[in-house]
Amino acid sequence: MKALHITTVALYAIVTVYGASAAEPTPARTIDFNREIRPILSNACFTCHGPDRGARKGLAVPLRLDTEEGARADLGDHAAIVPGKPDESEALRRISSEDLSERMPPPKSGKKLSAHEVELLKTWVEQGAPYAKHWAYVKAIRPELPKLQNTDRARNPLDHFVLARLEAEGLKPAPEAEKAALIRRVTLDLTGLPPTLEEVDSFLSDQAPNAYEQLVDRLLSKPAYGEYQAQLWLDQARYADSAGYADDPARTIWGYRDYVIRSFNANKHFDQFTIEQMAGDLLPNPTDEQLIATAFHRNTLTNNEGGTNDEEFRNVAVVDRVNTTMSVWMGTTIACSQCHDHKYDPLKQSEYFGLFAIFNNTEDADRTDERPILSIYTQAQSKRRIELLNEIGKLAADLKDAPREITPDTSRDQFAKITKELADLKPSTTVPIFREQPTTARRKTQIQRRGNFMDLGDEVAEGVPAIFPPLSADAPRDRLALARWLVSADNPLTARVLANRTWEQLFGIGIVATSDDFGIQGDLPSHPELLDWLATELISDEWNLKRFLRTLVTSATYRQNSKVTPESYKHDPDNRLLARGPRFRMSAETIRDQALAVSGLLSPTLFGPPVKPPQPAMGLSAAFGSGTDWETSPGTDKFRRGLYTTWRRSNPYPSMATFDAPSREVCTIRRTRTNTPLQALVTLNDPVYLEAAQALARKIDGGAANSLERVRLGFRLVLARQPNEEEASRLVQLYESTRTALASDIVKAKSLATVPIGEAPANRDIVDLAAWTVVANVLLNLDETLMKR
């Protein structure tokens, strides 16, 4: 049993619980190769009898079981699989052999087939042992909407697929969530921030039938939308503000982060977004914006350690670009094929280097100065630069034409003056970019044996793996062609992968649970037709991301409440059947942003250089590098959203790392979500969260007439909903008991109310503020606060 297999097993269990004996092999039922047979073969057999030629084993002839031809090949006097004849199929004999020396898989491999799996394989052979192309490599076709017995709950087409499955399982969807829960959920999901009290009130009182849809449209047009979507994308882009490895020096590349925010806010369609990032420099007359986009792949590490070979680490960066591209766009884990043919998926090592060749001719070369870089000027600066350049040109021409003795001194002075002004005009920032090697200095690509850049084999031309559709024949085989290929309507994976990741972002788990692997070892989709409907929807809607998100969040499926009974939870703990709404822990950045937002501290500033919120001093340096401690950013910059926090790879911001924020040394498709005591210590004690509690306390204390009303106010600020009576009275009780305790120790009360936020307003009771700080600290630590509901 392996990690990825689990959800399949869990699903299988669900099917057997709800769906009677659908999965039992009976002669009457046709075995589905993709769903039932390949996972068995892949797990148990492909390591030695799969696509990797180098590792393939066999008695006389190496046997491969990943293809129909291989399985049926004449092996002398026998064949591994003889269609229709289980008794003559050597593979079946070997998997059931009592003789351990010939039993397959060999006992020492640690792999073992269950009786049920053996039975399935036998039935499959009886039925003719048909093979099928892996589902994800077959282009999605738009499925018909399934017929429903009851269409009352469907709000849009995607609901039909979910409801059809629920009907088949004999389950009912959960009722729609309460409005307060819904506005909090959708606001967090689209903007990464909680709704304000005003937004909650206005939504609660909005009786229009499309009040919710209007809310969604308002959210999609907020600048915070782009910030939040960017935050999610930056994990894929492995964006960070440092170069990596031992000394891990600062890297200026935030212009790329801002490009991503602007792109999402402008609703740049995903095909354009892809082309710009992959190959903006190869577009005709690229704009600065399109050049900045290419920093996507300049987020690879640069090794500045003394005594390193730049060519070695340039190769490492190219490898990372191939792996990241295939992971992010195609959910394909190609990394294995760098050193040998893939063990499970039909990807050859030579094909790996075909992709490598496409990325192998950019100018960057693991340089400390990160060349090539683009200087970015503000609008005013750009205007002035053009003026200066024009004037220099004019003056230069004058000076050249006129004999020196008659040139007025003033012209020469003027020339010197504007040349200096031009030189002094420093760019507002710089961004490392892609630039193609000149034709005179093309690097040729050779297979690197065992992935070693110095052990070279045959030369390889640019290309894509044969299992996928070919690159366009009418264009050079370069990054631009690759980018267009990624988002072409014929590519079977990109739209599915994007649809699935967007689904995962909202529901906590993808339709394909292994959102990072759509290959043969990946999980099968829980709702294959739904996934294909979503994928074709994306393509026919020209990769319009805002519209796609709108479709998802306005569905009835998304709008369900998230209550569970012990029984329903036990049957479907991961909510794969979608009989309830999503509920899972929010990301590190969102937890931080929410605390700052509800307490009124959050800075609304967008864009710009990364900031340094408070972090504990460690008194250490990076190896061969600068100190890991930092001076907190002045003013309100310490209250910027989490995505602006300086991301030093060797030292991720500790409170966010504790909540599973990755180091971004490599691309992260899917963060894990853990629940640990160290997280409790962050939200209880980190000065950032304490300051938020103190600010929230001041809002609560000054915002209502009595303690019950104050509790209600605080609760609604944090959670959007009203507390019930039990909750409110428990919080009032906490306020009163801490107030009593603190009243006897003014020094303590003063610390609690003012460190680190600062002096209390003149007319406030310090003990009250301290007691409300304790209450606010509890509010910010509620399970419900940390979770989407």
Place this chain on the structure above:
Amino acid sequence: MNPHDEHVQQMTRRHFFKESQAGIGAMALASLLSGESKADVDPLTPKKPAGIAKAKNVIYLHLTGSPPHLDLYDYKPELVKRNGQDCPDAFLKGKRFAFTTGVPKLLGTPRKFAQHGQGGVWLSDALPNLSTVADDLCVIKSMHTDQFNHAPAELLLYTGSPRAGRPSMGSWITYGLGTENENLPGFVVLISSGVQPNGGKSSFGSGFLPSVYQGVQCRSKGDPVLYASDPAGMDRSTRRMSLDALRDLNEIQGRELGHPETTTRIAQYELAFRMQTAVPEVMDITREPKFLLDEYGAQPGASSFANNCLLARRLVENGVRYVQLFDWGWDFHGTNPNEGLTDGLTKKAATMDKPIAALIKDLKSRGLLDETLIICGGEFGRTPFREGRTAASATLGRDHFPDCYSMFLAGAGIKGGFTHGESDELGFSVARDPVHVHDLQATILHLLGIDHKQLTFRSQGRDFRLTDVFGTIVKPILS
């Protein structure tokens, strides 16, 4: 943790135990899905390994930068004899070095060597205290690795891959075995000499394993664990009052929505509350008698390797599974006197020689050496020739060297007074019994009762393990 991830973890851990050789803990699918037993809730619950565990805990002492093994452990008289001669061509052909080009000069050690103890283990005069516990040491003289730059070599040693992104050894081990004391982190990292490891936090990170398995860095000043102190003005009774209210409110939420994760969260807050007391207690070395502080050379308030050795003992004594020390300053290029093989090495070696010897004796006197595995070394070795840049200076130094080097182990399951493997007469290559860093990893896991081929986690379609696709247990060093 979200139900899916939690599931993934349970299933993979169970896979490991179920399918491993001893076949412990085969569980029915029904119980896999129930998520009710304690082991299902807390991923750090101690687990019995499938194999026979000779070691319960690990203390890994990393000398960051890589000490000059030819001046500490591997005595090469022939190299001394040929000191100053041109390095033979055969040793340079096809090789790359970090800071040396052309033909460097052979460098015999300036240190005095002698054999110690019953086992006759060779040690140099830079290690007078370790010489007194030589019969507890097992020196491997045939180590080799694939990387000769610090960061990639350190990542290879600790994560099995020279590139960032994989879980570190301590993470794999706590993932496999959990930890004995739930009030303390299972995997603790202590750093001395002011600089973090070459691989940054990735050298003790959890990679694609859940972050609950990442190394927790403890500080010697301020909160030993980040954010462990209550805010100024909040005493323990106020904290208790607030956590009582938090628990009551979370229970209301749990009743209403019915999600088991709420129950887990309540438990984690209670654990955090206990950790707030337990961690400062275990990190407080003023509780140790003065003679013992002196034995280690530890001083309360300092952030020295000596303090960290003493803390390592306190931590394993209190049930921490894996303690990782990193000490900066072992990159002996000879570019300054502190990195020289004479006085520089005498001074630096003293900072580790005394405390490690004290640690071995201390563990032994408490009966803990039998269950604690100690490992000490760098990320690679150093060249048998003088480093190119410093060839003309008065300070002797050596370049990075991956092909053959030494390190030592001691404690649980290890033969004491034993030397394993041999380098050739000039120290350029392994002459006998090579041990790759993947073999070292396999051996460490074996000593803990874990089959390195069975401890896997699936990420991106592949079952990863600490030893990648390599690793052979080094049986001759096992007691």
